[in-house]
Amino acid sequence: MMKREKMRIVSTRVIAKETIEMVLENKWISTHASPGQFLHIQIGSHTLRRPISIADCNHVTNEITILFKITGDGTRHLGEYQVGNYLDVLGPIGNGFPTNITAQSTVLLVGGGIGVPPLYFLGKFLKENGINIKAVLGFQGEDHVFYEPNFRELGETIIVTNDGSYGEKGYVTDVLENNLAFDYYYSCGPTPMLRSLISVLKGKKGYISLEERMGCGVGACLACILPAKNERGYKKICSDGPVFNVEEVTI
Amino acid sequence: MTNLAIELPGLSLKNPVMPASGCFGFGREYATFYNLNKLGAVIMKAATMQERLGNPTPRVAETASGMLNAIGLQNPGVTKIIETEVPFLSQFNTNIIANIAGSSLEEYVEVARAFNETDQVHALELNISCPNVKEGGLQFGTDPLMAARVTEAVKKSTNLPVYVKLSPNVSDIVQIAKAVEAAGADGLSMINTLTGMQIHLPSRRPLIANKTGGLSGPAIKPIAIRMIYEVSSQVNIPIIGMGGIQRAEDVLEFLLAGASAVAIGTANFQNPFICADIIDDLPRVLKQYGFNSVREAIGKGIVA
Ligand SMILES: Cc1cc2nc3c(=O)[nH]c(=O)nc-3n(C[C@H](O)[C@H](O)[C@H](O)COP(=O)(O)OP(=O)(O)OC[C@H]3O[C@@H](n4cnc5c(N)ncnc54)[C@H](O)[C@@H]3O)c2cc1C
Ligand SMILES: Cc1cc2nc3c(=O)[nH]c(=O)nc-3n(C[C@H](O)[C@H](O)[C@H](O)COP(=O)(O)O)c2cc1C
Numbered sequence: 001m002m003k004r005e006k007m008r009i010v011s012t013r014v015i016a017k018e019t020i021e022m023v024l025e026n027k028w029i030s031t032h033a034s035p036g037q038f039l040h041i042q043i044g045s046h047t048l049r050r051p052i053s054i055a056d057c058n059h060v061t062n063e064i065t066i067l068f069k070i071t072g073d074g075t076r077h078l079g080e081y082q083v084g085n086y087l088d089v090l091g092p093i094g095n096g097f098p099t100n101i102t103a104q105s106t107v108l109l110v111g112g113g114i115g116v117p118p119l120y121f122l123g124k125f126l127k128e129n130g131i132n133i134k135a136v137l138g139f140q141g142e143d144h145v146f147y148e149p150n151f152r153e154l155g156e157t158i159i160v161t162n163d164g165s166y167g168e169k170g171y172v173t174d175v176l177e178n179n180l181a182f183d184y185y186y187s188c189g190p191t192p193m194l195r196s197l198i199s200v201l202k203g204k205k206g207y208i209s210l211e212e213r214m215g216c217g218v219g220a221c222l223a224c225i226l227p228a229k230n231e232r233g234y235k236k237i238c239s240d241g242p243v244f245n246v247e248e249v250t251i
Numbered sequence: 252m253t254n255l256a257i258e259l260p261g262l263s264l265k266n267p268v269m270p271a272s273g274c275f276g277f278g279r280e281y282a283t284f285y286n287l288n289k290l291g292a293v294i295m296k297a298a299t300m301q302e303r304l305g306n307p308t309p310r311v312a313e314t315a316s317g318m319l320n321a322i323g324l325q326n327p328g329v330t331k332i333i334e335t336e337v338p339f340l341s342q343f344n345t346n347i348i349a350n351i352a353g354s355s356l357e358e359y360v361e362v363a364r365a366f367n368e369t370d371q372v373h374a375l376e377l378n379i380s381c382p383n384v385k386e387g388g389l390q391f392g393t394d395p396l397m398a399a400r401v402t403e404a405v406k407k408s409t410n411l412p413v414y415v416k417l418s419p420n421v422s423d424i425v426q427i428a429k430a431v432e433a434a435g436a437d438g439l440s441m442i443n444t445l446t447g448m449q450i451h452l453p454s455r456r457p458l459i460a461n462k463t464g465g466l467s468g469p470a471i472k473p474i475a476i477r478m479i480y481e482v483s484s485q486v487n488i489p490i491i492g493m494g495g496i497q498r499a500e501d502v503l504e505f506l507l508a509g510a511s512a513v514a515i516g517t518a519n520f521q522n523p524f525i526c527a528d529i530i531d532d533l534p535r536v537l538k539q540y541g542f543n544s545v546r547e548a549i550g551k552g553i554v555a
Contacts (some may be wrong), residue, residue, distance in 0.1 A: 004284070004523060047468050048313045048520060074313075090523070213309040215320065216520045218283075220276035222296075222325045223311040232327070233304055239280070 002093050002218070005029055006086045007039075010063060012079075017143035018070045019114070020079045021055075027062040029091050035122035036096025036209055036243040039066065040217035042088040043074045050074045051214055051238070053188070054092060055117035056124065067117040067146065090217055097122050097186050097207055097243050103130035108182040109151075110172050110197055112138045112189020118209055119188055120147055123154040134182060136175055138193065142166035173200045180204075191251055198246050206246040212237045226251070253534035254544035257291075257511055259489050260437040261374040261412035262346050264291035264512060267545050268502065268530050271493050271516035272297060272350035272376060272416075273322065277336035278343075284523045289530060292346035294514055295336065297378050298366075299351075300358050302328040307460040312449045317468030317495070318517060319447050321461035324352050329365040337371050346373040348414070351405075359391075359401050360408045367409040375411050376491075377402065377436075380418030380443035392418035392443075395430035402434035412437035414491060417482075419445050419474055428482040439482065440491040440514070442475045468517040469495040476508045483509020484553055497525070499532035503540060507552025 007024035015021045029039070033054050040049040056065035070076050081087065099122070101107070107126055109119040116137050123133045133155035139145045142165040151157040158175050159167030168175055172189075173196050187197055188209035198206070215221035219239030228235040228249050235241060235249060255266035269292040275281055278293050287293060305325030312319045326332065332349075340347050349366045353359040359377065366372045379392035379401055391397045402415055415431040417424060419442040428439055444465025451458040475494025483490055492510025496502060497518045505513050518525045533545075542548045 001283070042521060046313060047316065047318045047517060048311070213311050215311045215318070216274075216280070216523075218280040218523060220280040221274060221311075221320075221520065222276075222305060222322050223308070223320065225305070225308065225310075225325070227304075233302075234325075 001032065002090055003028055004088065004090050007064070007089050009081055009083050009085050009087065011083060012081065015067070016146040019067060019144065019146055020070070021065060021067050021146075022078075022081075024064045024066065024087060024089075025062050026064065026089070029089070030057050030059060030062045030064050033057045033064060033092040034096045035099060035125050036118055037092040037094050038118075038242060039064070039089045039091035040093055040214070041078065043078050046074050046077075048215065049090065049217055050078070051093075051211075051217060053118035053209070054121055056121050067114070069114040093217055094238060094242050095240065097209070099125055099129065101126075101131060101184065104132070105183040106132040106134060106181065108179065108185040109133060109135040110185055110187040110189070111135070112172060112193040113140065113144065115187070115189030115193075115209070116147060119186065120150055122186060123151065127154050134179060136160065136172045136179065138162070138172040138189065139166070171196070173197055176200055195251060198251075207243050208246055208251075209243045210237050210241055210249070210251065214238055253537050253542075254546070255530070255533060257545050259511055262292060262348075264346065266291045266530050266533065267506070267512035268526050268533070269294055269348070269491075269512065269514050270519060270526055271514035272378065274516035274519050277332070278340050281519065281523055282343075285527045287340070287343040287345055289527050290343075290345045291512060292348050292373070293340055293343075294348040294350055294376055295332065295340070296326055297324045297350045297352040298326055298329045298332050298362055299324060299353055300329055300361050302326065302331070309458060309460055310464075312458045312464065314447070314449060314466065314468075314470060317466050317470030319449055319459055319464030319466055320444070321459045321464035323461065329362045333365060333369050337369055341371045347371060348374045348376050350376040350378050350416070352378040356401055356404055360404050363405045363409045363411075367411060372411060374437075375405070375409060375413045376440050377405055377413055377415045378443070380416050380420075389418055389420065392427070393421050395427050398427050399430040399434035402431045402436050406435040414438040414440045416440040416443055417478075418443050419471070419478060424478045425481055425485050428486050432486045432488050436488060438489045438491065439486065440493070441482065442471070442478055442494045445471055445474065467494070469497055471495050472501065476504060479505065479510050480508040480553065483550055496529070499529050499536040502529060502533055503536050503548060504552075506545060506548040507550070509550045509553060511549050
């Protein structure tokens, strides 16, 4: 269940090229957040809120971490907010990654760029519940890499950069061949990456988190829909997703 | 006590505020934020005869002080709406207005008939102004003869009062307003969105998959005010005003221009409580500007 809440900015810092990590405090949201859900954030007087994934959650300090990339006016403006400022947020929103899987299973996390953040909250949660974690994270280049040590704490982690400036060179799908020993894969990243991942991992059980331009963020306006193989013929990314079983949607 | 109540054909409104069509679904999502009993009325998402899946995505884009949308009248079809959505809204102590759309005159008539069979819908809003579908919609709203024909046909097929929703994408809105009034419209609803476009620099292509979309939000408010001002002095039927309303002061501005009630669309996306908040704040604003009731303020901005 989501609410409209005020979140206090506890810290904000640049952690990679054009990438900001922000820690926000709010008890209701930290208590109810689950991996894969997002916040719909009001920035200044922008007509539309901006959807940003929950990257980490601390039940003791009531803190939520978000990571975002400066890609336009809204995220640039968000990056200018200071510690102590409050954000007007709807959240936590959406159906996240399924986390009720058998202990001892192995989960492969595949993240691309700014799709990496929700996988951190997920990986941490799964690990605490006895799941083995492997991660393959793709970034444009060395300057863009973030959270590598955090993921290494969760399990074996491979970093891939498109230009080869750090880790392996290429795309996340290039290193999957030797890493097929897992029970489920969970992924978030650009749609072309998700598409090639689904085809390379055909037959494997997987869940993906999708993005689309959103209006209300609560399921009312039908802006962020996705053709689906259900009776209605579509799903709403904001309220049915943003995480979907790869079998149920066509991207 | 400031009196917010207002009587319109078929509608006994406890206050003049209602969510606009397409910006509130069928109320389910917003009912998790507040009790819809609060609202003067709810205008439902457009209904067509058959289910419609709408346009490809992206369907929305942000603009300076507004947004573009090209949802494409996605809805489950009038039968499903009557079976599952109308009963949901009927639990609330508010009026239900059904927004009807079609790609032919026959379709408008069929949809209007279907709603006439239920006793839970209080009025129809005839959407002859949707810019986001290929055939129908806007073609009825930009030609006074077509607008009058569809109004007349729908009026004949229903006992419900009919509010015709006008398009601002015309050079002479007064002419269209007069044509639908003469054809029997019980009221007007204005304005729908203005056709616009945004080009995405990285791809060098229109950002909205449908290429064009309807502009809404504060950017269109001055146009809505001007059109309502022009129309209200030329017709004798009430107007439900909309376009960029964000606060109670805006509601008063619409009333002064000649609207008798208002609908709030895009602002729900920023603040899901906006309709409730505005209803709470309206008495203060009316009072501040010297009015004891909504009724008193209607048309008071019109200069002879
Ligand atoms: C469920 C979900 C989770 C997301 N999580 C993150 C995250 O954790 N970190 C992060 O950096 N980004 C995330 N994004 C993408 C993020 O929402 C966009 O980068 C951001 O909205 C861009 O806003 P802007 O004003 O800077 O860019 P502009 O391009 O100026 O934005 C214009 C409009 O387009 C929308 N828009 C632009 N790009 C996207 C996009 N990729 N997805 C959805 N809407 C977009 C904006 O919301 C805004 O309405 C997520 C998107 C979704 C749908
Ligand atoms: C996402 C969206 C969907 C809409 N869908 C409909 C619709 O189905 N039928 C209709 O008559 N108007 C529709 N409209 C238009 C609104 O009802 C309203 O006339 C317009 O947006 C102006 O008001 P606003 O600026 O408060 O949003 C839609 C508007 C938006 C933004």
